[in-house]
Amino acid sequence: MPHTFQSGDYSISLGDLRSTFKAWLHTRDYSQLYIITDENTHRACLPVFREKTELPDWVKVAKIPAGEHFKSLDTCQAIWQQMLDTQLDRKALVVNLGGGVIGDMGGFCAATWKRGVDFIQIPTTLLAMTDAAIGGKLGIDFQGVKNTIGVFKNPAAVFADPDFLKTLPEREWRSGFAEVIKHALIGDPELWQRLQSEAVTGSHHLTDKWYDILRASIAVKVRVVQEDPLEKGLRAILNFGHTIGHAVESCFLETDNPITHGEAVAVGMVCESWIGNLGKLEEVIAVIKSHFPHRPVPESAFPGIWNLMHQDKKNVAGKVRMTLPGAEPFSMRILEPDRQVVEQSLLFYNESSS
Numbered sequence: 352m353p354h355t356f357q358s359g360d361y362s363i364s365l366g367d368l369r370s371t372f373k374a375w376l377h378t379r380d381y382s383q384l385y386i387i388t389d390e391n392t393h394r395a396c397l398p399v400f401r402e403k404t405e406l407p408d409w410v411k412v413a414k415i416p417a418g419e420h421f422k423s424l425d426t427c428q429a430i431w432q433q434m435l436d437t438q439l440d441r442k443a444l445v446v447n448l449g450g451g452v453i454g455d456m457g458g459f460c461a462a463t464w465k466r467g468v469d470f471i472q473i474p475t476t477l478l479a480m481t482d483a484a485i486g487g488k489l490g491i492d493f494q495g496v497k498n499t500i501g502v503f504k505n506p507a508a509v510f511a512d513p514d515f516l517k518t519l520p521e522r523e524w525r526s527g528f529a530e531v532i533k534h535a536l537i538g539d540p541e542l543w544q545r546l547q548s549e550a551v552t553g554s555h556h557l558t559d560k561w562y563d564i565l566r567a568s569i570a571v572k573v574r575v576v577q578e579d580p581l582e583k584g585l586r587a588i589l590n591f592g593h594t595i596g597h598a599v600e601s602c603f604l605e606t607d608n609p610i611t612h613g614e615a616v617a618v619g620m621v622c623e624s625w626i627g628n629l630g631k632l633e634e635v636i637a638v639i640k641s642h643f644p645h646r647p648v649p650e651s652a653f654p655g656i657w658n659l660m661h662q663d664k665k666n667v668a669g670k671v672r673m674t675l676p677g678a679e680p681f682s683m684r685i686l687e688p689d690r691q692v693v694e695q696s697l698l699f700y701n702e703s704s705s
């Protein structure tokens with residue numbers, strides 16, 4: 352049975368697209384559909400999407416290169432160019448079929464096309480289902496700095512169909528799992544308990560157990576963005592692990608061995624839990640150690656990481672700010688660590704998680 356969440360003026364449906372998306376589309380009157388995919392979701396997800404939705408073959412599909420590296424102005428330009436060639440009008444619907452990169456960038460292109468056309472998110476990664484597709488934050492990276500250009504605009508709807516996860520590579524499962532851990536820590540003690548006591552990742556994905564975990568994780572994100580849609584307060588809690596994590600991710604982005612968003616957030620959660628003296632530090636390390644590869648951060652990268660942390664959108668008056676879960680679910684603490692503490696936390700990660 353599909354499960355539906357309401358978040359402001361749009362709904363998030365968890366379940367088979369046959370019973371969620373199809374019924375929704377019938378209630379709408381769009382002039383055109385324009386599907387944005389990357390090369391992997393074009394191959395792995397588009398056939399499933401077509402089969403489940405029975406959309407006609409003539410629906411226009413964009414295919415862009417996969418990966419964070421292409422979440423850029425150049426790719427947006429290619430998408431806008433295709434929208435122009437397709438004569439996409441203001442009553443069209445943009446369908447973002449992919450992970451967080453497609454959702455953020457496709458949403459941004461739609462939100463700015465002719466001052467905004469409707470778009471829907473059809474997340475195909477664990478990370479996008481539980482996090483990126485919900486909450487209307489859209490954008491791209493700029494000059495190597497993550498999510499620097501963007502807007503807030505809610506999708507017309509979100510349709511999360513767990514069937515898409517069947518083709519997700521193991522590394523991407525883990526990447527999404529970092530956000531599930533984050534959600535458990537900030538808002539769902541029961542889920543956190545579960546993540547510690549049960550083996551939840553591995554080749555046995557997509558059991559009923561996973562459906563429950565998806566539902567619980569989505570519920571945390573929905574509650575936070577509903578309370579604070581424009582990130583004036585509580586929403587900053589979703590950045591737990593991301594102040595250091597984003598900088599680590601950007602730092603590795605241009606190397607031969609980039610790390611996934613979730614792997615970087617896992618590093619960030621350990622570091623930030625250490626800085627904030629989080630009561631659950633030992634448990635956090637244990638869960639992360641059992642699900643993530645150890646990715647030591649070279650000391651030569653520390654200055655670059657600190658510089659990148661200065662670009663963080665949460666900073667005020669030149670001070671680096673990070674958010675940590677408070678004592679109660681859905682409460683938070685704000686810290687302003689200095690450079691030395693951040694570097695010590697990275698050393699702590701290097702030693703503790705090996």
Ligand SMILES: NC(=O)c1ccc[n+]([C@@H]2O[C@H](COP(=O)([O-])OP(=O)(O)OC[C@H]3O[C@@H](n4cnc5c(N)ncnc54)[C@H](O)[C@@H]3O)[C@@H](O)[C@H]2O)c1
Nearest residue numbers: 391395417418450451452475476478483488515518519612
């Ligand atoms: N907007 C937000 O609130 C928010 C929140 C968290 C993260 N994000 C953003 O999300 C992005 C990371 O998202 P992601 O981890 O989904 O990355 P991604 O979109 O790059 O997807 C990861 C990889 O998996 C492939 N893939 C996607 N679905 C697949 C499937 N079903 N089968 C096989 N391969 C598949 C993709 O082609 C890609 O290679 C980052 O850019 C991050 O900034 C945004």
